Amino acid sequence: MKIRLFNQNILSAGLIIGLLMGLNSCYKTENTTAVIHVLDSSTNSAVSGAQVELLYIAGDPNSTSIHETQTTNNSGDAFFDFTEQYKAGQAGFAVLDIRVNGTYKGIIEINEMVANEETVYL
Template identity: 40%
Template sequence: MGGMSLSLGSCNKKEDTIAKVKVLDTANAIVVGARVILYGTSTKVPVEPVIRRDTAFTNTSGIAIFNYNDVYQTGQAGVAVLDIDAKKDDLKGKGIIKIEQETENVATVFIQP
């Protein structure tokens, strides 16, 4: 028999783990070109240094996009809560974002003087 057998393994394609931070000013207007830093803070005692810092700038939609695909491996469960620092000129703001694996995670930060 010259038949050919095709076997597909059960490889699950990993979905992207993305964090999007929208930056608005006090008038609810989008802020283009704001510097956004996401970082994790250790909860261990004694406190360990910052776990990771990532910086991005907001685009024309006022959104900074971070890709965390390299942090999460397929099948690994986990949620991270990261601190957000946003700044543009003399305006700044803080917030937090919860990062769930293989999801588009979104947070909004308001910046003010």
């Protein structure tokens, strides 16, 4: 009788611990990335070697400024990873200006935990 009760207590404790560990690992953050595709406006072909900047300059000193620069590859793509800057539970991430070779080309809305893409033309 005592052994049976002891076994039930061990089983119950193990079940509770397993359940707590399982619930703790349910929320996983995915990567927050952006790809800017740079194309030539007259030929619609990829532009390699273009300098792409994504930036947000905060007017409020308590806000975080973002200024990231990448160079396009042979396919005309510049890749940005904002995973480290995203905080889990945060609603939305950022709307950033796009500059290519120093010229303003538009904006991109960066949504959290997805691959964001935008195409710009030179």
